[in-house]
Amino acid sequence: MRLRKGPFLWLIEKEWRELLSSRAWWVLLAVSGPLIGVSFISAVRTYAELSGYGGTTEGVGEAFSPLVGVWAPTFSASELAAAFLLPFVAIRVVAGDRQSGALKLELQQPLSVVWRIGAKTLVLGAAWIAASAPAAIAVLLWRSYGGAVYPPELAAVVVGHLLNAGLTIALASAAASLTDHPSTAAIVTLSVTVGTWIVNFIAAVQGGVWERIAGYTPTAIVAEFQHGLVRLDVVLIALALIALGLAIAAIGMHIGVAARVRASESIVLGALAAAVVFACTFLTPSWDFSENRMNSFHRSDEAVLRQIRQPLRIEAHLAAEDPRRVDLEQKVFSKLRRVMPRVDVRYVAATTTGLFEQASAHYGEVWYRLGDNGVPSMNRITTVESVLETIYGLAGVEPPIESGDIFRGHPLAVPPRRAAAVFYGIWPAVVIAGAVFIWRRQS
Amino acid sequence: MPEPMVVVDRLTKAYGRLTALADVSLSIRAGEVLGLIGPNGAGKTTLFECLAGVLPYDAGEILLDGAPLTGEARTSRIFYMPDGIAPWPSQTLQWALEYAAGFFGGSPAAIPGVVRRLDLGPLLGSRIGTLSKGQRKRALLAIGLLTPHPLLLCDEPFDGLDLRQTREVGAALREHAAAGRTLFLSIHQIPDAARVCDRFVLLSAGRVCAEGTLEELARKDTKETKDSKEPTLEEIFLALT
Secondary structure, three states, X not given: OHHHOOHHHHHHHHHHHHHHOXXXXXXXXXXXXXXXXXXXXXXXXXXXXXXXXXXXXXXXXXXXXXXXXXXXXXXXXXXXXXXXXXXXXXXXXHHHHHHHOHHHHHOOOOOOHHHHHHHHHHHHHHHHHHHOHHHHHHHHHHHHOOOOOOHHHHHHHHHHHHHHHHHHHHHHHHHHHHOOOHHHHHHHHHHHHHHHHHHHHHHHHHOHHHHHHHOOOXXXXXXXXXXXXXXXXXXXXXXXHHHHHHHHHHHHHOOOOOHHHHHHHHHHHHHHHHHHHHHHOOOOOEEEOOOOOOOOOOHHHHHHHHHOOOOEEEEEOOOOOOHHHHHHHHHHHHHHHHHOOOEEEEEOXXXXXXXXXXXXXXXXXXXXXXXXXXXXXXXOOOOHHXXXXXXXXHHOOOOOOOOOOOOOOOOOOOOOOOHHHHHHHHHHHHHHHHHHHHHHHHO | OOOEEEEEEEEEEEEOOEEEEEEEEEEEEOOOEEEEEOOOOXXXXXXXXXXXXXXXXXXXXXXXXXXXXXXXXXXXHEEEEOOOOOOOOOOEHHHHHHHHHHHOOOOXXXXXXXXXXXXXXXXXXXXXXXXXXXXXXXXXXXXXXXXOOOEEEEEOOOOOOOHHHHHHHHHHHHHHHHOXXXXXXXXXXXXXXXXXXXXXXXXXXXXEEEEEOHHHHHOOOOHHHHHOOOOOHHHHHHHHO
């Protein structure tokens, strides 16, 4: 019966066996437990202390969102693993066939390269899910402490990390497929990762178009999902980039095709993906899955803002590194863009820090104008309430009366019991035992 | 004389400025064991890889049963077993044979016979990466013999084998050919080729110097062969290349 499988299932079995025999994956598994554990334990301890544990003064209830207090830091460890460990697993799976000569044999099976790269991606996806098991254990531990879990926001975090892992797998696969040696592929992959960090840094300093580009780096994508925000443009762009990476990997695997033909195909695909990515940046739908609606205005405010159909033009005289600009962007403008159809924000500053612009009479001014011929209004205050009041004033509408659906928070003054034993003891022991068992069984 | 199964017509392949194959033309007849004879660096592996489709060629044409060779026809009719590879090094030989038979659509029932013929029984539980050069060569050969493609290209099937193993593997290949499969073997040790092959293609510096049976090659008018009553393949090769 075993030998009657189709070639794709044989390929899946082969990839899975190769993964199980890969030390890189076992290292990823072994490390992910303590890595996620230390983040979870630290987050829960801080959460407990702020909730009044150990005689400390209890904080403000509204501040206690497990999404920000526990899940974001816990899953951030997964982001580290995805950036620094997962690429090596992916490179091992993709480049191993070329290194051993197995690719020359397997290419003689009339199976499409789509299926070949598909098998590798499926197995690598499963490998990543297995390596994320400690995060699932963290959720169970949190529940056992009596902690609140809001499934939609947790799902958003998980999806964000899956997309991030997908991007890493696609990038590493493409690098492994295009380069002659796994070490070169590793350098290429890590260089791209570091390159995205540099883009984030430049965006923080320069703003402008860099800020827009930085919004689609893996770090920014994960950060948004960790805040429970799911943007259609971000999801589609991530999927397009994953598809591009895997397609280039598939093209690179086809060693029987002339290098210039493969290069041409890759360039055409890259151009196509760039066009798709550019088109996606104009998509505005987004969904706030956070329980405390941290990415949205109050529902009553949103209802009023949605009725304002004129374009809103904002000119903020604030430098890129000015904390007020960061506040405005994250707490006000990003929410405005989600509810108003046309919001155009323009920052005006002569320097990046703004330190020496403070003396300028206009520095710090934020001008708002509704419609093409609307009367502009200036406001230096950067709070949500003040900005909304200005916009309501320009639109000539009454500010809504807030109803009572206010997020009350979920304080939990419980220490991270049993977590250290689970993440630092049981998990590594189970992984080591599993590795020994598998290696003995395969030999 | 049977119609050629494969015709290679003026195949050319260059790596940058180095011409590995220059207007190579030859034919492979169904059911024969054809030997590709040439010294190291003659272009034997390049020719096999071009035929198998794992290396693109620059010019020329390959015909299969009279029609231009397409990707689909190639993967269903031709199988190439490279030299010097260690595929799936962390897997056992047992699994690799099952995988080869299953993945390439061969017959799993043939595994025990191939294992017996190539004396691989004691190695079935060993990982491929741990096999010696000779053991790995027999393992690769077993994988090749388990594939169902009518034409098997085998690069240096005797390399790394001792005398006894060389003879046993040669006999196994002859049996396999007798069962109806066409074999095209690249061999740089001429006595081994003379023992196993029906016909020969002599390749030197990327060019085909001659093609034919031992008798046909001996009839070539050269100084060395004239001096010898029954020239050996080695003498013929030296004379013609």
